[in-house]
Amino acid sequence: MNGTRVKGGATMGARRLRASLKGWGGVAAMAVVCALVAVFALCVPLSGPRTVDGQAVAQSARVKAEKAEEDCEAPEKQTLSPSSADGDTIQAIKNRKGEKRKLIVGVDQNSYRWGYRDPNSGKTAELEGFDIDLVHRIAEDILGDRNAVQFKAIPTDQRIPAIKDGRVDMVVRTMTINCARIADVAFSAPYFKTGQQVLAPKSSPIKGYDDTLAGKRICTAAGSTAYSTLEADKKDGKLPASTDISTTVPNQLDCLVRLQLGEVDAVVTDGALAASQAAQDPTVQLKGDAFTAEYYGVAMKKDADDLVRRVNQILVDYRKDTANGWQASYGKWLSATLGRDPEKSEPPAPQYLRTT
Structure with a gap:
């Protein structure tokens, strides 16, 4: 994750x-x-x-x-x-x-x-x-x-x-x-x-990893590269200051549940995992392209x-x-x-x- x-x-x-x-x-x-x-x-x-x-x-x-x-x-x-x-x-x-x-x-x-x-x-x-x-x-x-x-x-x-x-x-x-x-x-x-991507409801105005995340609540897994990237980008001004990245969970799938319950507006995780979650839930979709390149080992x-x-x-x-x-x-x-x-x-x- x-x-x-x-x-x-x-x-x-x-x-x-x-x-x-x-x-x-x-x-x-x-x-x-x-x-x-x-x-x-x-x-x-x-x-x-x-x-x-x-x-x-x-x-x-x-x-x-x-x-x-x-x-x-x-x-x-x-x-x-x-x-x-x-x-x-x-x-x-x-x-x-x-x-x-x-x-x-x-x-x-x-x-x-x-x-x-x-x-x-x-x-x-x-x-x-x-x-x-x-x-x-x-x-x-x-x-x-x-x-x-x-x-x-x-x-x-x-x-x-x-x-x-x-x-x-x-x-x-x-x-x-x-x-x-x-x-x-x-x-x-x-x-x-793979690479990090944004997962959000199809009806969401979020378009990807960009300014449309302003004021939005994002879920990531604790200890994940997704959270580290978000934290670094927010610190460097590459992520809107109003983006809330405080929601972290032990397991990445928990983010999908939070999204389904309306407790967060988007999930950031590996695109390979996000694609599988989009397959599980037809109401959500990948938003924008992958914004990192990374490798599983x-x-x-x-x-x-x-x-x-x-x-x-x-x-x-x-x-x-x-x-x-x-x-x-x-x-x-x-x-x-x-x-x-x-x-x-x-x-x-x-x-x-x-x-x-």
Whole structure:
């Protein structure tokens, strides 16, 4: 949930690092979805306490971003070269016994077509989506079993704490690679390209990320790059001073509910997520073009070098596999919301500038 500027160069990019659901029955159906989530809580427990003060989390992220930007450029390139070798981290995962011999991965269970439970699937509402496909591929490569995964539902503002505390081996959760975050965790090479966009009701006078946001209430996820960008732009006068950005939530989907309830006027989030939410709710739409360019990566512990290298090798192979890899997953989950041509969502050829 929760980038760099499309225009303006690397310096500006570093500084910026910082209703009805379709087929689900609207706000009322959210109660049904939540009930389903509760039923499966034993399978996918919420990891760690939610942050009460989202503003404090966002403020902390902003301070880190300001500190990191001085020495950071092109964060999506700050990763290790690929390798299939097993190191200490991977060996520890393989040495887990019995039912515990699984890859522990932090994911989302509320992001439509990324990581979510479809109550209309007719199955057991298993987690599915683009991110989930990637997790299964990683588990298959490391443990020889695509289902050898323990999923943990992680709120947006708990992604980094979950990694640092060792509650998960990695997070695969539409997580943007940026300078502030690479100070805390290690990222893989990018596996998806997106950008921040505005989501608002179709009837709204809001036209995009511009002066039409004056006097409007915007919702973002706490600890997200969306909030960091809004805060920086408001400070620099690039966002109207009267724009209210005080509404933050633990999970990005909560913003859609706030929008449906009329508690906010717009949502700012990754365009890939916003497009999925527009597909869920036909009364809302994307307003204007993406105003940043950013990349999703798999996040891991800073010192898990062998795991980072292994994931980067898996990503190389995953993108080459046209039958069952990246393109197939895009076609299955995202083409309906982002378009049949995946070119604009494909990350650039990876560069591995991190050496230690």
